[in-house]
Amino acid sequence: MKLLQKALFIGLLSSSMSLIAGESEVLQAVDAASKHYEAGELSQAIAQLDYASTLIRQEKGEQVKLAFPAAPAGWQAEDAEAEVAGAAMFGGGISASRNYYNDEQRIEMQLMMDSPMLQAFSMMLSNPSMIAMSGGKLTKIQGLQAVQKLEGDQLEIQFLSPTGAMITLNGDKAVQSTMLALANAIDLKKL
Numbered sequence: 001m002k003l004l005q006k007a008l009f010i011g012l013l014s015s016s017m018s019l020i021a022g023e024s025e026v027l028q029a030v031d032a033a034s035k036h037y038e039a040g041e042l043s044q045a046i047a048q049l050d051y052a053s054t055l056i057r058q059e060k061g062e063q064v065k066l067a068f069p070a071a072p073a074g075w076q077a078e079d080a081e082a083e084v085a086g087a088a089m090f091g092g093g094i095s096a097s098r099n100y101y102n103d104e105q106r107i108e109m110q111l112m113m114d115s116p117m118l119q120a121f122s123m124m125l126s127n128p129s130m131i132a133m134s135g136g137k138l139t140k141i142q143g144l145q146a147v148q149k150l151e152g153d154q155l156e157i158q159f160l161s162p163t164g165a166m167i168t169l170n171g172d173k174a175v176q177s178t179m180l181a182l183a184n185a186i187d188l189k190k191l
Contacts, residue, residue: 026055057084061094064111068098069185072178075102100182105175109182113165113191122160141183157183165191
């Protein structure tokens with residue numbers, strides 16, 4: 001009986017130590033996927049890997065919110081928000097946004113990354129003729145090629161970060177200089 005109690009105690013101690021050590025859900029899901037794969041349970045393996053990748057995207061989404069700049073003088077900013085789409089929805093990806101406002105104007109900044117849908121924009125941005133045909137005007141943001149489009153009084157600025165994140169700012173043409181200042185203040189290293 002004492003031998004059984006000792007074995008149970010050691011087993012409980014070992015399992016609690018791994019929990020204390022903080023084995024992440026991501027690693028647990030990857031481990032479960034590996035076991036399902038080895039057992040020939042492919043659907044379960046896929047589900048566990050999808051779960052792990054979604055957890056990683058959620059973690060990255062939280063980190064991405066730190067890339068948004070502070071509100072400029074005379075402006076305020078809402079809290080940044082991030083959303084994660086699993087691989088089953090549009091190939092996955094992360095989107096984040098933050099709104100800036102003052103008494104009269106509003107600027108919306110959006111980030112999208114890790115989505116296969118960004119390839120089309122990347123190809124368009126690398127072709128100045130397509131930009132000109134679509135009514136866009138080329139400019140530079142943090143040394144990167146960007147597009148400004150004006151429809152009525154609404155201005156849109158778009159560019160890609162070196163990591164492939166698409167950054168879009170929307171606002172009234174009257175606040176163009178503030179939009180450009182915000183775009184140049186994004187911490188691209190956090191994307």
